[in-house]
Structures are given as C-alpha cells and as structure tokens.
Amino acid sequence: xxxxxxxxxxxxxxxxxxxxxxxxxxxxxxxxxxxxxxxxxxxxxxxxxxxxxxxxxxxxxxxxxxxxxxxxxxxxxxxxxxxxxxxxxxxxxxxxxxxxxxxxxxxxxxxxxxxxxxxxxxxxxxxxxxxxxxxxxxxxxxxxxxxxxxxxxxxxxxxxxxxxxxxxxxxxxxxxxxxxxxxxxxxxxxxxxxxxxxxxxxxxxxxxxxxxxxxxxxxxxxxxxxxxxxxxxxxxxxxxxxxxxxxxxxxxxxxxxxxxxxxxxxxxxxxxxxxxxxxxxxxxxxxxxxxxxxxxxxxxxxxxxxxxxxxxxxxxxxxxxxxxxxxxxxxxxxxxxxxxxxxxxxxxxxxxxxxxxxxxxxxxxxxxxxxxxxxxxxxxxxxxxxxxxxxxxxxxxxxxxxxxxxxxxxxxxxxxxxxxxxxxxxxxxxxxxxxxxxxxxxxxxxxxxxxxxxxxxxxxxxxxxxxxxxxxxxxxxxxxxxxxxxxxxxxxxxxxxxxxxxxxxxxxxxxxxxxxxxxxxxxxxxxxxxxxxxxxxxxxxxxxxxxxxxxxxxxxxxxxxxxxxxxxxxxxxxxxxxxxxxxxxxxxxxxxxxxxxxxxxxxxxxxxxxxxxxxxxxxxxxx
Amino acid sequence: xxxxxxxxxxxxxxxxxxxxxxxxxxxxxxxxxxxxxxxxxxxxxxxxxxxxxxxxxxxxxxxxxxxxxxxxxxxxxxxxxxxxxxxxxxxxxxxxxxxxxxxxxxxxxxxxxxxxxxxxxxxxxxxxxxxxxxxxxxxxxxxxxxxxxxxxxxxxxxxxxxxxxxxxxxxxxxxxxxxxxxxxxxxxxxxxxxxxxxxxxxxxxxxxxxxxxxxxxxxxxxxxxxxxxxxxxxxxxxxxxxxxxxxxxxxxxxxxxxxxxxxxxxxxxxxxxxxxxxxxxxxxxxxxxxxxxx
Numbered sequence: 001x002x003x004x005x006x007x008x009x010x011x012x013x014x015x016x017x018x019x020x021x022x023x024x025x026x027x028x029x030x031x032x033x034x035x036x037x038x039x040x041x042x043x044x045x046x047x048x049x050x051x052x053x054x055x056x057x058x059x060x061x062x063x064x065x066x067x068x069x070x071x072x073x074x075x076x077x078x079x080x081x082x083x084x085x086x087x088x089x090x091x092x093x094x095x096x097x098x099x100x101x102x103x104x105x106x107x108x109x110x111x112x113x114x115x116x117x118x119x120x121x122x123x124x125x126x127x128x129x130x131x132x133x134x135x136x137x138x139x140x141x142x143x144x145x146x147x148x149x150x151x152x153x154x155x156x157x158x159x160x161x162x163x164x165x166x167x168x169x170x171x172x173x174x175x176x177x178x179x180x181x182x183x184x185x186x187x188x189x190x191x192x193x194x195x196x197x198x199x200x201x202x203x204x205x206x207x208x209x210x211x212x213x214x215x216x217x218x219x220x221x222x223x224x225x226x227x228x229x230x231x232x233x234x235x236x237x238x239x240x241x242x243x244x245x246x247x248x249x250x251x252x253x254x255x256x257x258x259x260x261x262x263x264x265x266x267x268x269x270x271x272x273x274x275x276x277x278x279x280x281x282x283x284x285x286x287x288x289x290x291x292x293x294x295x296x297x298x299x300x301x302x303x304x305x306x307x308x309x310x311x312x313x314x315x316x317x318x319x320x321x322x323x324x325x326x327x328x329x330x331x332x333x334x335x336x337x338x339x340x341x342x343x344x345x346x347x348x349x350x351x352x353x354x355x356x357x358x359x360x361x362x363x364x365x366x367x368x369x370x371x372x373x374x375x376x377x378x379x380x381x382x383x384x385x386x387x388x389x390x391x392x393x394x395x396x397x398x399x400x401x402x403x404x405x406x407x408x409x410x411x412x413x414x415x416x417x418x419x420x421x422x423x424x425x426x427x428x429x430x431x432x433x434x435x436x437x438x439x440x441x442x443x444x445x446x447x448x449x450x451x452x453x454x455x456x457x458x459x460x461x462x463x464x465x466x467x468x469x470x471x472x473x474x475x476x477x478x479x480x481x482x483x484x485x486x487x488x489x490x491x492x493x494x495x496x497x498x499x500x501x502x503x504x505x506x507x508x509x510x511x512x513x514x515x516x517x518x519x520x521x522x523x524x525x526x527x528x529x530x531x532x533x534x535x536x537x538x539x540x541x542x543x544x545x546x547x548x549x550x551x552x553x554x555x556x557x558x559x560x561x562x563x564x565x566x567x568x569x570x571x572x573x574x575x576x577x578x579x580x581x582x583x584x585x586x587x588x589x590x591x592x593x594x595x596x597x598x599x600x601x602x603x604x605x606x607x608x609x610x611x612x613x614x615x616x617x618x619x620x621x622x623x
Numbered sequence: 624x625x626x627x628x629x630x631x632x633x634x635x636x637x638x639x640x641x642x643x644x645x646x647x648x649x650x651x652x653x654x655x656x657x658x659x660x661x662x663x664x665x666x667x668x669x670x671x672x673x674x675x676x677x678x679x680x681x682x683x684x685x686x687x688x689x690x691x692x693x694x695x696x697x698x699x700x701x702x703x704x705x706x707x708x709x710x711x712x713x714x715x716x717x718x719x720x721x722x723x724x725x726x727x728x729x730x731x732x733x734x735x736x737x738x739x740x741x742x743x744x745x746x747x748x749x750x751x752x753x754x755x756x757x758x759x760x761x762x763x764x765x766x767x768x769x770x771x772x773x774x775x776x777x778x779x780x781x782x783x784x785x786x787x788x789x790x791x792x793x794x795x796x797x798x799x800x801x802x803x804x805x806x807x808x809x810x811x812x813x814x815x816x817x818x819x820x821x822x823x824x825x826x827x828x829x830x831x832x833x834x835x836x837x838x839x840x841x842x843x844x845x846x847x848x849x850x851x852x853x854x855x856x857x858x859x860x861x862x863x864x865x866x867x868x869x870x871x872x873x874x875x876x877x878x879x880x881x882x883x884x885x886x887x888x889x890x891x892x893x894x895x896x897x898x899x900x901x902x903x904x905x906x907x908x909x910x911x912x913x914x915x916x917x
Contacts, residue, residue, distance in 0.1 A: 033846075033847070034848070034849045035844065035848045035849065036851050036853045037719075037853065038716040038808065038810055038852075038853060039716060039810035039854075040851075041810075041812055042874050042875055043859065043861065045871075046870035046871040046873075046874055047859070047861050
C-alpha cells in the first residue's frame with residue numbers, strides 16, 4: 001500500500017503528531033460538564049443501582065479516546081488516497097488510446113459512441129491515480145494528444161474536447177503503433193473503441209497489459225460505399241454515374257438516392273431513384289446520363305418520404321465527386337480513306353473527326369489531335385500526333401528496317417489499354433523503331449521490339465505505331481474502337497489518369513503535377529484553409545481528412561476534390577464477432593481493473609465510527 | 624433578582640382580577656360572617672365597604688353618600704381577624720429552573736397575599752431556608768399590597784433547606800394562629816413531615832404549595848456529567864442514560880405523591896405548582912379547590 005509517496009518514518013511521525021493532538025483535544029473535550037441540580041438525593045438513588053463501576057467507567061473513557069483516534073487515523077489515511085496492491089501490481093504508466101474514427105460518431109439513442117468513449121476514458125483516468133498517463137487518439141494514423149503526465153486536469157480537458165473524426169477506422173498497423181508507444185515505457189495500454197477497434201487489436205486484447213473498453217453498441221446503418229463517374233463511349237459529352245449503396249442493418253429498407261449538382265453552394269437535384277435493400281445487401285445504381293452534368297456532384301440518401309436519411313452514422317449518407325467539364329476532342333484524320341479507322345473513331349461521341357486527304361493537311365490548328373493514316377510528313381508540326389505506317393510503306397522498307405511477324409505484348413496497366421484486351425493479335429510486319437531517350441514503349445513484340453511508342457517533348461505528345469493497325473485482325477476486335485478512344489484522349493490529354501476528383505477520406509489525394517514549383521492553396525469542407533507546395537514533376541498530395549468538397553486553387557485555377565468515407569468497415573455498425581445464436585455481437589466491455597482505492601471505504605468507516613462515538617459519548621441534551 | 628420586573632403591569636392587572644373572582648367565590652354563604660367580623664368596635668378606621676341589607680345604620684358614611692350618592696359602611700380594625708402567613712422557601716434550590724421557582728413562588732404568594740389584603744386579612748411574609756430569615760411585618764388592607772410586592776421582589780437566595788428548623792422557629796415566634804401557606808419545593812434531605820407536623824400541632828391551618836420546575840419532573844439530559852447539588856455542594860460524576868432518567872422520574876413522582884398523600888391524610892391543603900402553569904391559572908385552581916379562603 002502506498003500513501004502519498006511518504007516513507008514509513010514520515011508516516012509514523014505525522015501519525016504520532018496527529019495522535020498527540022487528538023489526545024489533547026480529546027482530553028479537553030472530555031472535561032466533564034458540570035450540571036447543578038436542585039436535589040442530588042433523587043439522582044443518587046437512581047444512580048445507585050445502575051451506575052457502572054469506576055473501573056468500567058474508566059475503561060469506557062479510554063474506549064472513547066480510542067474511537068477518536070480511530071476516526072483520526074481513518075480520515076488521515078483517506079486523505080492520502082491509499083491504493084491496494086504493491087508495485088508489481090501497479091503499472092508504472094498508462095497509455096490511454098481512444099479510437100476517433102468515423103464509426104465513433106455513430107449514434108445510439110442520440111448519443112454518439114465518442115461520448116461513451118469520453119466517459120470510459122474519464123473513468124479510466126480516475127482508476128489510475130498518481131501515475132503518468134499518456135492520451136493518444138487513432139484512426140488509421142496515431143496522434144499523441146498528451147504525452148505522459150500526472151496532470152489530470154490537462155488530460156480531462158483534452159478528453160472533453162475529443163470528437164470523432166471523419167477518417168476511417170484503425171488498421172492493424174495503427175494499433176501496432178499504439179502498442180509500440182505503450183511498450184516503449186512498459187505501460188499498461190487501455191484502448192477505447194468499438195468493434196472495428198477490437199478487430200484491429202486482434203489477439204492483443206487478450207494480453208494482460210492491454211485493456212479494451214467497448215464504447216460502441218451494434219446498430220443499423222445505410223451507406224454509400226462508392227460513387228463514381230466515367231466517360232462512356234455512347235454518352236457523348238455526358239458521364240455515366242454509378243452509386244453503390246449498402247444496407248448494414250437487420251431489416252430491409254426503402255430509400256431514395258438523389259443526385260445533386262452543386263453550384264456556388266446551391267444544390268440542384270439532377271436525378272433520383274428509389275431502391276429497396278434487403279439486410280446485408282449491396283446494390284449498384286446506374287445513372288446513364290445526367291444531362292451533361294459536370295462540376296461538383298453530390299449523391300445523397302433520402303427516406304422514401306423525401307427527408308434526408310437519419311440513421312446511426314450520417315457521414316456515409318452523402319458522397320462527393322468532382323467531374324471535369326467534358327469537351328469534345330477534335331481530331332483531324334489524314335487518310336485517303338480508312339473505313340475501319342473512321343468507324344472506330346466515330347464510336348466515341350466525344351470525338352469529333354474531320355478527314356482530310358494526305359497532301360491537303362495544311363494548317364492543323366484548331367484540332368486537338370492529328371491522326372495520320374500513314375507516316376506523317378517530316379515537316380508537319382503539331383503537338384499531338386498519332387501516326388502509323390500503312391502496310392505498303394512497311395513493305396517498301398528494307399529487311400533491316402522491318403520486323404515481324406510477331407504478337408503484340410502490351411502494358412496492360414497503361415491507361416491506353418484501359419478496357420482493352422489485345423492478346424493474341426498477330427502482327428504481320430512492322431517497321432523497326434528506335435526509341436529515343438525518354439520515349440515510352442507502350443507495346444512490344446515478342447522479341448521486345450517496340451511496336452507502339454510514345455514520345456514527349458515539352459507539352460507535345462507523339463504516338464507512333466510500328467505497324468498498320470488496320471492491316472491485322474485487330475479492327476475485327478470489339479475493343480478496337482475503345483482503343484482508339486483511349487489513344488485519342490490520351491494524346492489530347494483530355495483523359496487524365498483521373499478526370500474525376502474523388503478521394504477517400506484519410507488518404508492524401510495526388511494533385512496534377514505542375515511544370516513549375518508552385519504553392520497550392522486549399523480550403524477544407526469545414527472552411528479551414530491550408531497550402532501545399534508542389535515540386536516539379538512531383539505530384540502534390542492533398543491531405544483529405546474531412547468528408548465533403550475540398551476547394552483547390554492553383555495558378556489562378558479553381559478545382560475541387562470530393563472526399564468520401566467509402567469504408568464498409570466503418571459503415572458497418574453491426575459488429576464483427578458472432579454471438580452464439582448467429583447474430584452479430586460486439587465485444588464485451590472489460591471493466592478497467594485499475595488500482596483499487598480505499599479512501600471511500602475509509603471515509604465511510606470513519607463516519608460510522610464517528611456516529612458511534614457521538615451516540616455513545618457526545619450526545620447530550622442540556623437541561 | 625429577576626432580569627425582568629417580578630411584578631409588572633400585566634401581573635398587577637391579574638391580581639385585581641383574582642381579587643374579584645375570589646370575592647365572587649366567597650360572596651355567598653360566608654359573606655355576612657366575614658363582614659360581621661370586620662365591623663368591629665375598634666376605633667381605628669380601616670376601610671369602606673358597600674352597604675348590605677341588615678348592616679348597622681350607625682356605620683354609614685353619610686359624607687361619602689353626599690359626594691357619591693352611594694351607601695358605604697365604615698369599617699374599623701377588628702382585633703380578631705384572620706392572619707395569613709406566607710412561609711416562602713428561598714433556599715438555593717428554589718432559585719433553579721426556567722422560570723425560576725422562587726420567582727414563581729413569589730408571584731403566587733403575591734397573588735394570594737393580595738386577595739388576603741383585599742379581604743382585610745393580616746398578611747405576613749416569612750422567607751426561610753436553613754431557618755427564618757427576616758420577614759415582612761403583618762400588613763392589612765389593599766393599600767399595603769405594594770409594600771408586600773416590594774418586599775417579595777427584594778428577597779435574596781438563602782442556603783440549604785431546613786423545613787423542620789424553620790417551621791419550629793416560626794411556631795415559637797408566632798403567637799397569633801391562622802393560615803400558614805408554605806411555598807416550597809420541599810427538597811429537604813430530612814424530609815417534610817416533621818416540619819409540617821410542627822405547624823399542624825401548633826394549630827395552624829396549613830396550605831401547601833409545592834413548587835416544581837417541569838425539567839425537574841422530567842429532565843432531558845444524557846451522557847457524562849458532574850452533578851452538583853446547589854444547596855449542599857455535593858458532587859457526583861454520573862453517566863445519565865434513559866434508564867437512569869426513568870428511575871429518577873419515578874423517584875420524583877413517588878416523593879411528590881407522598882407529600883400530597885400526607886397533606887390529604889393530615890387535612891392540609893395541597894397544590895402542586897409546576898412553573899409551566901401560569902400563575903393566575905394556578906391561583907384560580909386553588910380557589911376552586913377550596914381550603915384557602917374561608
């Protein structure tokens with residue numbers, strides 16, 4: 001048992017002084033009250049039979065003194081807040097880790113989980129008196145709010161301001177970081193979270209040095225788990241929109257999904273669809289055309305009555321995406337006539353093709369891309385050129401300048417081949433290309449000869465085919481038009497790696513690399529501002545920590561990035577473990593073992609002894 | 624001396640009221656006899672009273688009739704009149720209680736003395752404790768009431784209580800017999816019988832007023848204390864418990880009942896005056912019980 005950190009000698013000295021003072025006070029108080037009476041004879045007659053003997057009276061007096069001393073010692077011990085347990089049973093320090101992921105904002109009876117977490121944290125702080133405690137919060141990253149300190153006021157103040165973030169939940173790596181913080185000082189780890197936390201903690205929750213406190217209860221939730229747009233071939237300037245919704249509940253739900261266009265903070269509904277979701281089911285809703293919608297787009301869940309959906313977790317009831325305006329790609333096709341190629345280019349309604357015969361090209365200004373059916377003239381100058389030799393041009397080359405037959409080996413992960421399978425396309429003959437430094441071979445032959453090469457010079461881009469794509473079986477493939485849509489858009493830089501800005505909250509979103517170092521300013525959904533420095537050829541990364549639209553300003557241009565939860569683990573509030581009856585169950589809350597304090601019991605005992613002493617000795621009624 | 628005047632305006636008004644009541648109580652059967660006694664052949668003018676049919680015309684005061692047109696008889700001092708002696712206990716035990724028993728006893732004595740004075744009785748006040756201490760010379764007539772009150776107000780506490788010694792001294796000193804009103808708590812270690820017997824055997828009509836404080840009958844004390852007898856100075860360290868209190872109350876009750884029984888058996892008037900009862904209520908009960916005023 002420890003006592004205010006005093007040594008035994010100090011304790012005995014203090015106790016001796018206090019006891020001496022108590023004895024003096026007691027003797028003073030025990031000075032008998034003198035009561036004058038009219039006729040003592042009556043009293044003597046009454047007392048004769050019932051008064052205890054002198055010895056017993058003295059013992060009784062000493063007992064009263066002893067009771068007073070007991071009261072003094074009990075009260076003094078209580079002030080010292082002694083604890084039970086030796087040094088081996090008391091941790092030297094405690095790390096208090098609180099999960100502040102999005103799921104901690106889930107409501108139950110109008111109270112968020114984070115509120116219960118705050119309460120559990122306060123109880124945990126009270127359970128470990130007089131030892132250093134560090135306060136840590138975590139999502140998928142760890143943040144030390146308060147380093148090890150004995151200042152309970154500081155810890156409580158930070159706990160009071162604790163709130164759930166909008167970032168997804170803890171990963172095993174984050175939990176390992178938390179455990180590392182605890183291990184560094186051999187601290188006891190108290191983790192407060194929900195089922196996701198327990199899952200991330202894994203078997204570590206069974207360790208004696210770890211205490212898990214469950215702040216979450218199972219709940220039902222509907223969520224948008226994905227919101228995406230893409231430029232379809234048949235959509236023209238339009239985007240195809242997809243919304244995936246999920247029912248993480250125990251009952252089927254009717255709901256409506258509405259698409260809004262946001263302009264100057266004003267929302268305009270664009271489309272809506274109703275859906276019915278069985279429990280535990282995900283469903284993907286398609287919106288083939290939103291009437292040329294671009295810019296900031298919001299998908300939102302509603303009740304069938306039209307009101308906004310009010311479920312346990314509201315952070316996943318909306319999704320945000322920013323779609324760049326889609327302008328047609330103007331293509332100049334220089335060809336004597338190529339039905340396959342013309343037909344393929346015409347499939348993409350976002351591509352506007354003008355055809356000119358070779359020799360009539362002239363000035364190609366005003367076109368985004370120039371496609372040469374045949375090798376381009378050497379004097380021709382345009383920043384975006386796609387060219388391929390005609391078969392007869394390859395035939396005219398010397399043997400040294402030709403390769404083939406071969407097959408086409410492509411870099412499948414390149415955006416050029418998105419949605420395109422070019423396996424087993426046999427190339428009869430191709431011209432031998434020599435890739436210069438900086439050129440990128442987008443496709444090669446079996447022997448490694450570059451067959452499709454991308455050259456960049458400044459802002460220009462040139463894509464050169466080593467073979468006539470219309471001279472093989474390729475035009476007969478269904479993906480042939482899609483390939484040409486990719487080629488044209490890639491060449492025109494009209495189809496960036498991500499024409500839609502949609503990020504997952506908690507991650508850093510890569511912004512476009514700029515040619516020069518520049519400072520990019522951004523404004524978060526809550527209005528807070530910040531800036532990031534963009535280095536040449538290095539993509540700046542926007543830290544997305546809130547759900548909503550981030551406004552990004554760079555070089556006088558304003559764009560947006562939609563930040564979303566899109567985390568099924570966070571949205572699923574049903575719990576991870578399974579109860580014996582098969583229903584989902586949340587991990588049980590373990591009571592913080594803490595360090596048992598005795599002061600309350602001591603105060604109660606002191607009060608009881610004081611009542612006994614008063615009743616026996618002090619209670620007096622005056623005449 | 625009490626902090627507040629012992630006999631204030633309110634008390635004096637009550638005295639007059641009591642006199643009127645007493646007069647009504649005794650205005651019947653005994654009135655003529657008393658008047659006859661009063662109209663004596665003495666030369667000393669004493670007082671006036673209203674004419675009643677049958678009175679001697681010779682004693683009508685025609686001067687007053689001329690002034691007041693009211694028939695009044697002159698009364699002269701009668702040698703054979705009733706003597707009332709108030710034996711007032713002023714021992715230290717009587718100066719205990721709230722209100723102080725001695726103050727209460729003095730107010731009772733004052734009330735009864737006033738009635739006696741109004742009836743032209745001879746009223747004497749004799750304080751006693753260990754023996755008689757001083758005393759007020761006999762007074763007669765309503766005009767002497769203030770002298771009586773002033774004397775009563777000036778009484779000081781005495782010492783221990785000695786009923787036998789005090790009463791023995793009284794009977795030896797007093798030649799005139801009459802009514803002896805004893806106002807005391809009767810807390811005498813030697814008992815009360817021998818003292819009262821002195822009065823009885825010497826042909827005094829005795830009226831006992833036992834004055835007690837309510838807290839003496841049922842004390843509310845508890846715990847450890849040192850009890851000190853205010854008269855003897857004897858002390859005792861005691862621990863008072865509810866059982867002790869019950870035993871004390873029983874003994875006190877037994878004592879009071881014994882005194883009352885003795886008085887009844889000896890044809891002595893008795894009233895137990897608890898200081899919580901207003902003085903006028905007590906005096907009226909004395910009148911109604913009879914035996915005080917004849």
